[in-house]
Amino acid sequence: MTPNPTPRPGLFHRLVERTGPVLRFEIDGVPAEGRAGDHLLTAILLARPDLRRFEFAETTRSGFCLMGACQDCWVDLADGRRLRACSTLLEEGMHVLVEGRARA
Amino acid sequence: MSVAKLPHVAVVGAGPAGLRAVEVLVAGGLNPVLIDEAPRSGGQIYRRPPPGAERPAADLYGFEAAKATALHGLLDRLGDRVRYRPNTLVWSIEGKRLRLLADERFDALEVDAMILATGAMDRVLPFPGWTLPGVFTLGAAQIALKAQGVAIGRRVALIGAGPLLPLVAHQYRKAGAEVVLALDVTAFLPKVIHGFGLLNAPATLAKGLWYMARNVLGGVPMRFGARRLRVEGTDRVEAVVWTDARGREHRVACDAVGASFGLRSEIQLADLAGCRIVFDDLTRQWQPERSPEGRSSVVDVYLAGDGAAIGGADVAELTGARAALTLLADHGRPADAARIDRLDRELARHRRFRRALEAAYPFPGHLLDDLADTETLCRCEGITVGAVRAAARERDVDEINRLKALTRTGMGRCQGRVCGQAAAEILARSRGVPVETVGRLRGNPPVKPIPIEGGL
Numbered sequence: 001m002t003p004n005p006t007p008r009p010g011l012f013h014r015l016v017e018r019t020g021p022v023l024r025f026e027i028d029g030v031p032a033e034g035r036a037g038d039h040l041l042t043a044i045l046l047a048r049p050d051l052r053r054f055e056f057a058e059t060t061r062s063g064f065c066l067m068g069a070c071q072d073c074w075v076d077l078a079d080g081r082r083l084r085a086c087s088t089l090l091e092e093g094m095h096v097l098v099e100g101r102a103r104a
Numbered sequence: 105m106s107v108a109k110l111p112h113v114a115v116v117g118a119g120p121a122g123l124r125a126v127e128v129l130v131a132g133g134l135n136p137v138l139i140d141e142a143p144r145s146g147g148q149i150y151r152r153p154p155p156g157a158e159r160p161a162a163d164l165y166g167f168e169a170a171k172a173t174a175l176h177g178l179l180d181r182l183g184d185r186v187r188y189r190p191n192t193l194v195w196s197i198e199g200k201r202l203r204l205l206a207d208e209r210f211d212a213l214e215v216d217a218m219i220l221a222t223g224a225m226d227r228v229l230p231f232p233g234w235t236l237p238g239v240f241t242l243g244a245a246q247i248a249l250k251a252q253g254v255a256i257g258r259r260v261a262l263i264g265a266g267p268l269l270p271l272v273a274h275q276y277r278k279a280g281a282e283v284v285l286a287l288d289v290t291a292f293l294p295k296v297i298h299g300f301g302l303l304n305a306p307a308t309l310a311k312g313l314w315y316m317a318r319n320v321l322g323g324v325p326m327r328f329g330a331r332r333l334r335v336e337g338t339d340r341v342e343a344v345v346w347t348d349a350r351g352r353e354h355r356v357a358c359d360a361v362g363a364s365f366g367l368r369s370e371i372q373l374a375d376l377a378g379c380r381i382v383f384d385d386l387t388r389q390w391q392p393e394r395s396p397e398g399r400s401s402v403v404d405v406y407l408a409g410d411g412a413a414i415g416g417a418d419v420a421e422l423t424g425a426r427a428a429l430t431l432l433a434d435h436g437r438p439a440d441a442a443r444i445d446r447l448d449r450e451l452a453r454h455r456r457f458r459r460a461l462e463a464a465y466p467f468p469g470h471l472l473d474d475l476a477d478t479e480t481l482c483r484c485e486g487i488t489v490g491a492v493r494a495a496a497r498e499r500d501v502d503e504i505n506r507l508k509a510l511t512r513t514g515m516g517r518c519q520g521r522v523c524g525q526a527a528a529e530i531l532a533r534s535r536g537v538p539v540e541t542v543g544r545l546r547g548n549p550p551v552k553p554i555p556i557e558g559g560l
Contacts, residue, residue: 011238011340011360015279016253020156037156042252049340050237056486060339062237064483064522066244066251067148068141069225069370071517071553072483084553087142089154 011062012045025094026078034090041066041073041085044096051075051085052098060098110134111435114202114213116194116373117221119147120171120417121409121424123178125219128428130185132437137187137213138179139194139204147223148243149417150175153251164250166275167311168417175421196549197377200404205554217404217435219427220374220392221420222411226364227389228522229471230489233335235480238360245362246272255281257360261344263287263333265365266465270315272362273324283324285344285356289365289468292328301460304453308418327354332474335361365468367414368525374411375547378402383540386462387414389525390544396448398427399434406431419454422447472529481530482523484516489530496534504528504543517553520545 020036027047034043041063044051050060052075063073066086073085078095113129115122118140129136138145144152150172153159161169179188192206200218204211226241233239238257240248242264245256249272259282262273273286302309319326330346332353337343345355366387374392375381380401382393392400394407406427409420426447433439475481477490491511495501499510504527507513513527514520520527524545532539 008340011257012248012254013256013258013281014254015249015281016157016159018157018253035156037154037158037252039154039252042248042254046254054235054486059235060237061235063240064244065225065241066247067225068552069518070241070483070522074517074553 008049010046011049012042014046023090023092025090025092025096027096028099029095036090038090039086040075040083040088040090040094040096043090044075044085048098050098051096111216111431112214113137113217113219113431114139114215115219115221116140116202117147117223117409117411118142118145118179118188118190119149119221119223119409119420120175121221121223121411121420121427122147122219123175124421124424125221125408125428126186127178127182128425129432130182132428132432132439134432134437135185135187137189137215139189139192139202139213141191141193143190145179145188145190146172146176147417147420148225148247151247151251152176153253157252159253166278171417171421193552193554194373195551195554197373199378203549208555217406217431218377219398219406219408219424219431220377220400220411221407221409221424222370222373224367224369224410224414225521227366227368227525229365229468229526230475230479230481230523231333231335231363231471232476232479233337233341234363235483236335236337236341237339238337238341239335240360240362241364242268242272242362243364245360246275249275249279249281253279255279255360256362257341257358258282259284259358259360261285261287261356261358261361263289263330263344263361263363265290265468266367267312267461268364268367270312270319270326273319273326274315274322277319277322277324283319284358286319286324286326287330287333287344287346288326288328289330289333289471290328290465291349294466295464298460298464301456302464304457304460305418308416308457325356331470333471335363365471366465367410368521369414370411370521372519372547372551374400374405374407376549376551377405379405379407381544383544384413386459388467388529388539396451397430398423399430404434415454415458419451419458422451422454426451469529469533472526472533475530481527482513482516484518484522485512487511487513487523492527492530493534496531501531502535502537502542504531504545507531507542508545514545519548519551
């Protein structure tokens with residue numbers, strides 16, 4: 001996978017402003033910012049239009065049910081963790097791998 | 105059953121049904137365990153945002169704010185009479201033994217009786233484009249707003265076949281999002297025909313009409329009877345396209361879609377507990393058999409809320425209390441006969457409302473008839489509609505679990521929650537048989553993914 005040369009706009013759109021602390025994290029080495037109270041899925045989709053590569057085709061996914069049922073939003077972190085992004089809170093310093101890991 | 109010994113009872117699910125159940129059990133002198141996968145009680149409907157994303161109840165729940173606040177405060181009121189276990193997944197049930205996963209630690213709980221209040225998720229049906237990034241369920245669109253204060257896109261199209269559609273459209277618009285389309289894949293006429301039956305729950309009907317009126321006044325284009333639905337885009341959503349009753353094609357540009365077609369019960373745990381599962385003609389779904397009193401077919405397993413039959417949050421509160429009263433009576437504890445009588449009358453009224461509502465929003469099977477063979481059916485594994493049709497015709501598959509074994513449909517991480525009903529419908533259509541004859545996907549542990557060291 002070659003990194004996308006031009007940044008693509010985020011999918012989600014924040015309607016209610018947050019006053020809590022800013023949390024810095026990375027997506028494939030690119031710095032991004034979320035807010036305390038953001039789910040990992042929310043933080044990623046505010047920054048880009050998708051959150052993982054689909055295992056069986058050259059397409060991407062952005063999650064689907066957001067209630068922990070469909071299992072479509074599991075993402076890899078650089079520290080080896082695999083997390084269901086819709087039910088995991090964003091933490092300072094997380095490093096999400098979307099393109100960065102070779103597909104199994 | 106001895107009167108002397110207090111039964112050890114677990115309630116699974118801390119939504120409206122599970123919360124009202126523990127309240128009744130505590131009033132009856134028991135000390136139940138309440139197990140919930142979520143970090144905070146309330147269920148999906150009265151879901152609370154995580155710390156840092158809180159908002160006033162009136163903003164989050166609208167007309168239902170008082171109900172939500174009452175339920176949220178319930179566990180505080182009950183204090184240590186309830187052993188509350190949030191962040192805990194029940195991933196299997198073996199007899200009366202619940203297998204648990206909490207904070208990456210495995211555990212088990214033996215009980216004398218249980219009340220399963222496992223809730224529901226969106227009923228999903230595939231349509232062209234449904235796996236594109238930016239396409240979510242309607243429920244997901246609502247959760248994004250409620251739990252996170254975000255919209256799923258800047259120009260949002262919402263698609264449905266039930267009362268959730270006008271509600272989510274209203275909530276989005278009120279929160280300042282641009283809703284470019286509210287598209288119902290069922291026709292408008294059945295809503296008029298069955299309007300009389302909907303009067304069985306006049307407050308609910310009034311709220312539904314109010315949301316629709318607000319949407320119309322707010323400039324949200326509402327369309328009914330959409331057919332040949334598809335979402336266009338290459339690597340993200342670009343437009344929703346559909347055909348109206350007169351055969352004219354319409355196209356609305358958008359960058360995100362929330363689409364689902366009613367609700368479906370989460371029945372896996374009831375299945376694993378050994379409950380008899382029966383086909384419900386009204387919703388074309390398999391549900392655990394439940395008596396009006398809340399008993400399942402298994403002694404000491406009780407059922408409440410949307411996990412047993414879709415009824416909505418108000419009904420969930422009633423069935424939660426009802427199942428708990430039955431459990432108390434079955435275990436020789438005094439039960440409030442007047443309250444039981446009141447609950448039963450309320451529930452009968454709601455059943456009449458529900459029958460009218462299901463008739464007003466009939467199952468949109470036309471979506472499945474319109475699917476090309478190349479469309480994705482099972483989004484976990486990337487199995488196509490054509491693979492199912494080929495198995496039905498060429499390999500003589502006439503049963504859904506055999507279909508799963510041969511094609512991997514429903515074998516992925518979601519365990520068939522998302523594709524199961526559509527797969528059965530497509531299989532049945534290919535065979536020309538009623539959908540109940542192809543059966544249902546059997547529940548298998550773990551009902552959700554768990555770490556491999558789980559000691560299966």
